[in-house]
Amino acid sequence: xxxxxxxxxxxxxxxxxxxxxxxxxxxxxxxxxxxxxxxxxxxxxxxxxxxxxxxxxxxxxxxxxxxxxxxxxxxxxxxxxxxxxxxxxxxxxxxxxxxxxxxxxxxxxxxxxxxxxxxxxxxxxxxxxxxxxxxxxxxxxxxxxxxxxxxxxxxxxxxxxxxxxxxxxxxxxxxxxxxxxxxxxxxxxxxxxxxxxxxxxxxxxxxxxxxxxxxxxxxxxxxxxxxxxxxxxxxxxxxxxxxxxxxxxxxxxxxxxxxxxxxxxxxxxxxxxxxxxxxxxxxxxxxxxxxxxxxxxxxxxxxxxxxxxxxxxxxxxxxxxxxxxxxxxxxxxxxxxxxxxxxxxxxxxxxxxxxxxxxxxxxxxxxxxxxxxxxxxxxxxxxxxxxxxxxxxxxxxxxxxxxxxxxxxxxxxxxxxxxxxxxxxxxxxxxxxxxxxxxxxxxxxxxxxxxxxxxxxxxxxxxxxxxxxxxxxxxxxxxxxxxxxxxxxxxxxxxxxxxxxxxxxxxxxxxxxxx
Numbered sequence: 001x002x003x004x005x006x007x008x009x010x011x012x013x014x015x016x017x018x019x020x021x022x023x024x025x026x027x028x029x030x031x032x033x034x035x036x037x038x039x040x041x042x043x044x045x046x047x048x049x050x051x052x053x054x055x056x057x058x059x060x061x062x063x064x065x066x067x068x069x070x071x072x073x074x075x076x077x078x079x080x081x082x083x084x085x086x087x088x089x090x091x092x093x094x095x096x097x098x099x100x101x102x103x104x105x106x107x108x109x110x111x112x113x114x115x116x117x118x119x120x121x122x123x124x125x126x127x128x129x130x131x132x133x134x135x136x137x138x139x140x141x142x143x144x145x146x147x148x149x150x151x152x153x154x155x156x157x158x159x160x161x162x163x164x165x166x167x168x169x170x171x172x173x174x175x176x177x178x179x180x181x182x183x184x185x186x187x188x189x190x191x192x193x194x195x196x197x198x199x200x201x202x203x204x205x206x207x208x209x210x211x212x213x214x215x216x217x218x219x220x221x222x223x224x225x226x227x228x229x230x231x232x233x234x235x236x237x238x239x240x241x242x243x244x245x246x247x248x249x250x251x252x253x254x255x256x257x258x259x260x261x262x263x264x265x266x267x268x269x270x271x272x273x274x275x276x277x278x279x280x281x282x283x284x285x286x287x288x289x290x291x292x293x294x295x296x297x298x299x300x301x302x303x304x305x306x307x308x309x310x311x312x313x314x315x316x317x318x319x320x321x322x323x324x325x326x327x328x329x330x331x332x333x334x335x336x337x338x339x340x341x342x343x344x345x346x347x348x349x350x351x352x353x354x355x356x357x358x359x360x361x362x363x364x365x366x367x368x369x370x371x372x373x374x375x376x377x378x379x380x381x382x383x384x385x386x387x388x389x390x391x392x393x394x395x396x397x398x399x400x401x402x403x404x405x406x407x408x409x410x411x412x413x414x415x416x417x418x419x420x421x422x423x424x425x426x427x428x429x430x431x432x433x434x435x436x437x438x439x440x441x442x443x444x445x446x447x448x449x450x451x452x453x454x455x456x457x458x459x460x461x462x463x464x465x466x467x468x469x470x471x472x473x474x475x476x477x478x479x480x481x482x483x484x485x486x487x488x489x490x491x492x493x494x495x496x497x498x499x500x501x502x503x504x505x506x507x508x509x510x511x512x513x514x515x
Contacts, residue, residue, distance in 0.1 A: 001210050009207045010299045013052035016191045017041045020116055021054050024184035029176035031411050032121045032378060036404045039118035040064070041184060043192060045208050046110045048072040049302035059093060059334050059401040060117045062284025065305060067091025071146055072101065072113060079105040080153030082182055085146040086123070088137075088278045089322045094330040095141040096123045096130045096378070098178070100149065102185040104192050106201050114188030116181050121365070122376040124167035125327075128452050129365020129378040133241045133490045134274045137323040142166045150182065168369075212303030219304045222294040226255045226348055233343035234266070237317075237336055238461040240273025241328075241488030245461075247271055247317060249336060253344040262286050262341065263311040264318045273488065274456075276320035277329035277337070283310045285337035288401060289345070293352070328456045328488070331361040331380065334401045336458060339465070346467060351389050355437055355467035355507030357399035358383030360458035360476065362503050366418070368451045377416050379407055383503035384430045384438030384473055386464065393430055393438030393506035417448040426474070426502055431463075433470025433508025440476065440503035447493045459504040460487040469511025477502040 001009065020041035028034040040060035042053040048069030071091050075083065083101040086092050092099060096119050104112040123130045123141035130141050137143065142163065149156055160175060196204045230252060237247040250266030270276045287305050291298075298304055312319035318337065320326060339356045346353040362381035368374045380402055387393040398404055409420045422444040430437030455478050463472035478485050479500040485491070493499065 001207060006207070006210055006214060010052065010211055012195055013043055014054065016043055016114070016188055016195065017052055017054035019191055020114065020184040020188040023187040024116060024118065024180050027180040027183050029180070030121055031407050031415055033118050033177055033180065035407045035411050036379060038404045039116060041116045041188065043188070044068050044113040044115060046112060048113070051112065051208055051211070051301050053300045055403070057403045058288040059281060059284050059330060060097065062287040063091060063093050063280035064099070064115060064117065065287060065302065066283040067280045068115065075146065077103040077110055078152050079103070080150065081148055082150035082185060083146055084144055084149040086144045087146070088326045090146065091280050093278070093281055094327045095125070095143065096120050097330070098123070098144065098181070100181040100185055102189050104189050104196070106193065106196055109201065111196060111201060111204065112192060114185050114192060116184045118177065118181055120177060121378045122167055127365065127454050127490055128367025128369060128374065128376045129454060130376065131327050131363055131365035131378055131454055131456055133454060133456070133488050134325040134327055135242055135272045137325055140274065140325060140327045211299050212301050215299045215301050215303035216306055218298045219294055220258060220307050223260055223290070223307055224257070228255050228257065229348065230254050231344040231347045233340050233347070235336060235340045235343065236462060237275055237333065238458050238487050240271040240275050242272040244271045244273060247275070249318065249340045251340045251344050253341070255348060259307040259309055260290065261309045261311060264316065265311065265313055267312070268317045270315055270317055270320040270324050274325035274327040275317070275329050275333045276324040276326050277318045277333040278326055279310070279312055279319040281330050281334050282312055282318040282337060285334050285401060286310050286341060289338055289341040328363070331363055331402070332456060332458045335359055335361060338400045343465065350468050353467060354388035355386030355393070355431065355470050355509045356464035357385040357393070357506045358440060358459060358473065358504040359464045360504060361402050362476065362501055363456040364501060365454040366451050368449065375416055380404060381441065381443055381501055381503050382406060383440040384506035386467060386506040387433055387435035387437045387470060387509035388467070389509060390435070392436045395425055395430065395439040396441045397438065419446045419448065420444065421446045421498070426505065429474040429505030431466045431471040431473040431505060431508035433466055434510030435470070435508060437470070437473045437506035437508045440474070440505045442500065442502045445499045447495065447497050449495055451493050452490065453493055453499055454490040455488065457487045464504055464507045466507035466511070467509040470508030471511070473505030473507050476504040
C-alpha cells in the first residue's frame with residue numbers, strides 16, 4: 001500500500017470501532033453505558049494483536065491490547081461465536097468491566113476479531129454499584145471465566161440465566177446491556193466483513209502487517225528522541241481501605257536506543273484492600289503515557305507498543321495474583337501509575353511533561369437492594385488536569401485513564417431516588433504556577449431514600465504534584481452530612497442525607513513567575 005491507501009485503511013478500521021461504539025451506546029439500557037460512555041471497542045487480528053481502536057477508555061483498550069492474544073489462543077472458534085469474560089487475571093481489568101469477543105470468518109478462515117468492553121453497575125458485588133471496599137475478589141462480584149455466550153449463532157441460555165441469577169437481577173433488565181454488547185459486536189462483524197470482502201483476505205492481512213510496521217517505525221522514532229538513561233520516580237497511594245497507608249509505587253525507567261523498559265520492582269507487595277493492579281492494567285497505563293508522546297497520526301495498533309516493556313514482580317501491587325481484590329486497582333492505581341510514569345519522564349524531558357492531574361477517578365457507587373430488584377449506580381467524578389508548558393490545566397474534566405462523560409443530572413435524577421443539589425467548579429483548587437492547574441469540582445448528592453454508598457478515592461492525603469517548579473493541586477475531600485469521611489469507605493444513608501465530594505485540582509507548571 002502507498003501512504004494514502006494505508007491511511008485510508010487505518011481510518012476504515014477505526015470507523016468499524018466507532019460504529020460498534022455508536023451501536024452499543026444507542027442500544028444500552030443503563031446510564032453508565034448510554035450516558036457516561038463507560039465502554040470501549042476494538043478490532044484485533046486472528047492472533048489477538050490490536051489492529052484498531054476507537055477513542056474510548058484507555059484502561060480498557062490498553063489492557064485488551066496487552067492480553068487478548070492469550071485469551072483467544074485458548075479457544076476453538078467458529079463462525080457465529082460470541083465469548084464473554086471479566087476475569088482480571090486473564091486480561092480483564094476489574095469485574096464490572098465485561099468483555100464480549102466475536103470472531104470474523106471469511107470463507108471458513110478466521111481472519112479477525114471484534115471486541116467490546118463495558119462497565120456494568122451491577123455485577124453481583126457485596127454492595128450496590130459493584131465497587132465495594134473489598135479485600136477478596138469474590139466480594140467484588142461474579143467472576144466470568146472465558147466462555148461462550150453464543151455458540152455458532154445459538155444462545156447459551158444456561159449461561160444467560162446463570163449470569164442473571166448470580167447477580168440477583170431480573171433476567172430481562174440485567175441482560176439488556178449484555179444484549180447491547182452482542183449487538184455492537186454483530187455490527188462490527190458485519191462492517192469488518194464488508195471491508196475484507198471489498199479488499200480481499202490477502203490484501204486485508206497484508207494491510208494489517210503494513211499498518212503495524214508503519215506504527216512500529218513511528219513509535220521507535222518518537223522514543224528515540226528521549227534522552228538515553230535511567231530515570232526513577234516514587235509515589236504513594238493514600239490507603240488500601242484496610243489500614244494500609246503510604247503504599248509505594250516505584251519505577252525505574254530505562255530509555256534505551258530501541259526500547260523503553262518500565263521496571264516496577266521496588267513497588268509494595270499486593271495489599272489487603274482492592275487497589276491491587278493486574279499486570280494488564282499496569283501495561284495499559286504504560287501504553288497510554290507513551291502513546292501520548294507519539295505523533296497524533298500514529299495508528300493505534302500492536303506495532304505502536306512493541307518497544308514498550310513492562311517488568312513487575314508477581315505478587316506486587318502492580319502485578320497482583322489471584323484472588324486479590326482489584327476493583328480500585330483498575331481506576332485508582334492505574335491513574336497513579338500514570339503520575340509515576342510522567343514523573344519519571346519529567347526528569348528526562350521536563351519541558352514536554354505536564355504536571356500531575358487530579359490522580360483519582362473519584363469513584364462513587366450507590367444503590368439499594370429490595371425484593372423488587374432495587375437499584376445500582378456508579379460514576380466517576382471529574383477534577384482538574386495538570387498544567388503544561390504553554391497551557392493551563394483544564395477544569396472539571398476526566399483525565400488520563402478514563403475517558404468517560406458526565407452523566408446528565410436529568411438522567412441521574414430520572415433513574416434513581418436522589419437529587420444533585422450542587423455541582424460546580426471548586427475554585428482555586430488547581431496548583432499555582434506560571435501555568436495554573438485546572439480546578440476540581442464540588443458535587444452534592446441528596447438521597448430520597450435509604451441506600452448504600454461506597455467511595456473509592458485517592459489524592460485525599462498526597463496532593464497532585466506540580467511540574468517544573470509549579471505548586472501542587474489541592475487534595476480532595478469526602479463528606480457525609482458536612483463531616484469529613486475517609487478516602488475508601490462504605491456506609492448507609494437515609495432520606496435527606498447528603499454526600500459531598502470535592503475533587504482534587506491539577507498541579508501547576510513553572511515556578512519562576514507565579515501568576
